[in-house]
Amino acid sequence: MSLIIETIxxxxxxxxxxxxxxxxxxLSLDKDVEQTIVAKIDGNIIGTCSCGGKVVKSFAVKKELQGEGIAAKLISRITNIMFDKGIFHTFIFTKPVNKHIFSELGYHEIFSTKDVTLLESSSDNIRRYIKTIKSQTSFGREDKAAIVMNCNPFTLGHRYLIERAACENETVIVFIVQEDKSSFPFDVRYKLVKEGIKDLNNVHVVSGGDYIISSNTFPSYFIKEEEHKDRAYKQLDAGIFGEYIATAFNIKRRYLGTEPYCSVTYGYNKVLAEILPGYGVEVKIIDRVTVDSKEVSASSVRKYIKEDNWKEIKKLVPETTYSFLLSSEARKIIDKIKGSELRH
Incomplete structure (x- = not known):
């Protein structure tokens, strides 16, 4: 009986x-898996593991063969594949009942809810992230407000929410979602926010790193029902923010914009309002700014880009964003938006 591990x-x-x-x-095979390996004995699959981005997923080993070292071999092989891609920091989402399996393989628990546990491949990476952000900024231990934004792209609505927080708080930290699953890549989104608020001296723009979790990252392979999956993701993200980020940076308020269009974001705001007060964080939901009686949104800007409606785009974005959209640097992004379905 010989064990073979191969890529499919x-x-x-x-x-x-x-x-x-x-x-x-x-379980299921997530749609975004980039590589899948299988363990076989006599041509039959007895274990499998996949990866997508930084996440190890869709992992299973036949019950009668668990404890035989096959899990360790699969994790080791998929980790080496990710290393070859330059990914040295990996994550696993799993059911809490299974977290001991991955703990025994060297993964460390970050946070658990009733439905999901998130583990990472190092014991101190989240603390290293916090230390790095602190070293890049000049704020102290004063009470702070926070905003988490994707800014795909940066609009007058984002600017309004940041201005409001800046007026009401001594220091504001704006965390930009780092994951690159948006039309505008992270480095562009980050730059547009920095340029768009450079007159607000008490606002610090930082990367959300790997710990401001995007719903695009959250796997569905072990949670089938979409509503159940969405709530599990929101609770996990809110818990990590409260447990680590709010505590480390002394964040006492989190600002959110009302969400009239996207049910996922509306539900996310609701979960944050339920969970964050338990960590001493007040949640403030601010009505969106409107133009021509319509709420300003990044999805509207992308819609107008697809339609080549520059007159409407100009109404919705700061001059810095508008100038970028007209530049040669934005050409590839605009072509991509025009050639794809609108992504919220």
């Missing part, structure tokens, strides 16, 4: 074989 072709019928194997565990 996700475009072939091998994918169907992995999906069938995972279904035995009530």
């Amino acid at each position: 072709d996700l475009e072939s019928t091998e994918r169907l074989q992995v999906e069938k194997f995972l279904s035995e565990f009530n």
Whole structure:
């Protein structure tokens, strides 16, 4: 009986074989997996593991073979694949009942809710992230306000929310979602926010790193129901913010904008308002700024980009964003938006 571990072709019928194997565990193969490996004995799949971005996912080993070292071999192989891609810091989302499996393989728990546990491949990376942000800024231990933004792209609505927080607080930290699953890449979004608020001296713009979790990152392979998955993600993200980020930076307020269009964001705001007060963080939800009686949103800007409606775009964004959109640097992004479906 010889064990073979190999990479499969996700475009072939091998994918169907992995999906069938995972279904035995009530698991699925996430749509965004980039590579999948399988462990086989005599040609039969007895274990599998995948990765997408920095996340290890869709992991399972036949019950009768658990404890035989197959899990460690799969995790080691998928980690080496990720290392070869330059990914040295990896994450695993799993059910809390399974977290001991990954703890035994060297992963460290960051946070758990009733439905999900997030683990990472190092014991101090979240603290290292906090230390790095502190070293890059000049604020002290004063009470602070925080805003988490994607800014895809930066609009007058984002600017209004930041201005409001800046007027009401001594220091404001704006965390920009770092994950690059938006039309505008992180470095552009970060730059547009920095340029768009440079007159607000008490505002610090920082990267959200790996710990401001995007719903795009959160896996669905072990939580099938979409509503259940969304709530689990929101509770996890809110808990990490309260437990680590709010505590480390002495954040006492978190500002949110009302969300008239996106039900996911509306639900996210609701969960934050339930959870963050338990960490001493007041949640302030501010009505969105309007132009021509319509709430300003980044999705509207992207819609007008697709339509080449520059007159309407100019109404919704600061001059700094508008100038960027007209520049040659933005050409590739605009072409991509025009050639794809509108992403919220």
